[in-house]
Amino acid sequence: MKVKERFLKYVAIETTSDPTSETCPSSAKQRVLGDALVAEMQAIGISNVTMDKNGYIYGELPAKNCDGLGPKVAFLAHMDTSPDFSGKDVKARVVEAYDGSDIVLNEAEGIVMSPKKFESLEKYIGQDLIVTDGTTLLGADDKAGVAEIMTMAECLLNDPDAVHGPIKIAFTPDEEIGRGADLFDLGQLKADFGYTVDGGEIGEIEFENFNAASAIVTINGSNIHPGYAKLKMKNALLIGMAFHEMLPVFENPAYTEGYEGFSHLNDFEGNVEKAVMRYIIRDHDMAKFEIKKARFERIAAYLNAEYGEGTIVLDLKDSYYNMREKVAPHMHMIDVAAEAMHTQGVTPIVVPIRGGTDGSRLSFMGLPCPNLCTGGHNFHGKFEYIPVQSMTKTVSILIEIAKRYAAMPSEA
Known part of the structure; x- marks a missing residue:
């Protein structure tokens, strides 16, 4: 399945987290996506797939075409969407070969996304943009990350010539309300370090946060x-x-x-x-x-x-807290991500996160975990969008990262 089709399937499932709830996950609807992901992970051949009682999903890909003695690398994303804006009944559509003009999201409501206000649109003329209908957020934060990791896994599993070390996968609930790492089980994950795929514009690498x-x-x-x-x-x-x-x-x-x-x-x-x-x-x-x-x-x-x-x-x-102090001793993670991007014709953009990520908490829990791009823009609102080509590039970047770590010693 292509990353676009996966993403459109995932955003149709409401997963808004609830800051007033004391349960984990904070909203039962996150488990609906969780159940679908578990079934899909098992169907494409991911090993040891589980969803625990708190809605955390774990899986792995054994090493392939190598000795498997290299580091165990994790890729993580979150399933929930922000309660700041409605995530119910998302009606995403694809603007094919965007021509640089205003995009009418909702004609009846007069909701228009214009490059005069959202200058980033000018970078994607000629590309295919997934947008909202102006009544909900899109959910690229972070269902794009989920779709990209799943597509990476499927590509590696289906390619007999793929080379990679042990890969760990995890999807978390409730990141948007600051609880994504609260009940995360590092013992279940068994990784040396990881990347959250929860960033914005294609090329972003983040290892500093608020x-x-x-x-x-x-x-x-x-x-x-x-x-x-x-x-x-x-x-x-x-x-x-x-x-x-x-x-x-x-x-x-x-x-x-x-x-x-x-x-x-x-x-x-x-x-x-x-x-x-x-x-x-x-x-x-x-x-x-x-x-x-x-x-x-x-x-x-x-x-x-x-x-x-x-x-x-x-x-x-x-x-x-700011993850920099925990990632700094492992700067190979930033170097490898940047090198992987260069192979795909993407210019790395190392920027501080003006927000938070599960990676921050996980870094302080013992799993160094910088953040990578998903390709999305304007998160948490009706003007959210993501170029299909950016998602496809991100999948290739993740595959390249996995490939590069296969040749590295475990103490990298």
Whole structure:
């Protein structure tokens, strides 16, 4: 099966993760895709395929046409899609031989994707773009990675002349809500190192990511009839607004890029009596990351002094850390990926991840795990798209990486 057909099949299955759920996976629908993947993996000949009780899928390809003494390399992707935008009833379509003009995603709703706003489209004139109908996200993050790994595996299994060492495969739930590595079983995987296939533009190689934390700010107010509220009402919404206004204006993600961190208000809900604000805090630099977290604590303490202890309840938790320190001792992984890309006519783009990945958590758990491109753009929204040719190139890159490690010693 070609990577395009696989991808279109996978995105039709809703797998939105649920941050309010305490189960793993957080949404039962992730298991629907999981079951389909297990059946497909077994059908194409992947060995030792299992899906555990938490929805994690593992499989392997034994070494082929070599002594198998080289390193055991893993390729990983996640099955869930972001809860930031609907992933239900995805109706993907292919814009063949894109001509560089505006793409009408949904005529009835007037939803248009234009290269004037999304300049990346200009790189793909003449290529085939998979797009949404403007009402859902696409799901290339990360079903493109799943499809590319599956297609790599099928190609290697079907090619009698393929040369590769032991290859491990894993698909995880709940990456989009920061839990993708929570219950990952490294003992089950049995790999020396791995690559998550969860990046963007073709050519991307990422081994630096944000240090990340979440902050839930609960504001306890006191409601009373506004006609009799003088010196009695404590408006949780207004106090929440005051909290936010004490954060630096230009540490908003709308003003940051590259290595610049941010504090992002992702959700604000409530009423006069009680309000809840949910933030994510990000920075590549650990010292700056700690400063950002400390600022939240100082603001909470200040407002509690002003409005009374217990007005602000701050729940501040670290999510993951910059994987650079764990990948740096294994820079052969970056070199091999770059060399593999060159063989396929792809220019490597080494960039910091302005986000997170399972690879970060896995690196700190003992599995060095940089991130590779899928080829997708504009993740988590209705303007998400992916060129078919980028997916095909990614499959070839993964095959080349597997081939190169077959000739390397296990302590590489």
